[in-house]
Amino acid sequence: QKEVEQNSGPLSVPEGAIASLNCTYSDRVSQSFFWYRQYSGKSPELIMSIYSNGDKEDGRFTAQLNKASQYVSLLIRDSQPSDSATYLCAAKGGNNRLAFGKGNQVVVIP
């Protein structure tokens, strides 16, 4: 099993709807989890960090961590066309490295 997995294909959501992204992780990573947004041709930008079980909200973004089930999710409320991007899930592994998932593309349809 890979350390961090994002298996969903591209996600299309209407403007104003909720976009939901999921990420599962293995026992080889722990404690610290991150969501990055990457626009086409640009570098990743950190949008959320979560370290403990439960929900963490920041503006229209909510990160959810469930350590028992080993998944972390990102909700984007009131999706806007500017949210169209690839979202990368990452988790802290050994030697202070981050393990990244392959990313999920989100397309917000006006």
Next chain:
Amino acid sequence: DGGITQSPKYLFRKEGQNVTLSCEQNLNHDAMYWYRQDPGQGLRLIYYSQIVNDFQKGDIAEGYSVSREKKESFPLTVTSAQKNPTAFYLCASTPRGQGATYEQYFGPGTRLTVT
């Protein structure tokens, strides 16, 4: 302004030439990282350094070399031994030590094309 700079933004080289990509940060971060990203792929770790004068191989170090002589700088050399060097190269940094959150921050990237 604090941040991470990478230069150049676009780089074109002929096959068989070594090329060095620059990464500088003024965030006072201890750890620095180099990743490679290919179209439709995730980030793959090339090399990382947690302190000055020390660095470790990542998952795809073959054909690459680095140095860390200063805290602020972590240049990456793509050698002629790298078989598929054309890619988007990303540098990142993070603070270390007690209370560190391990959040990594990325530079703008260098897009290298080798023909």
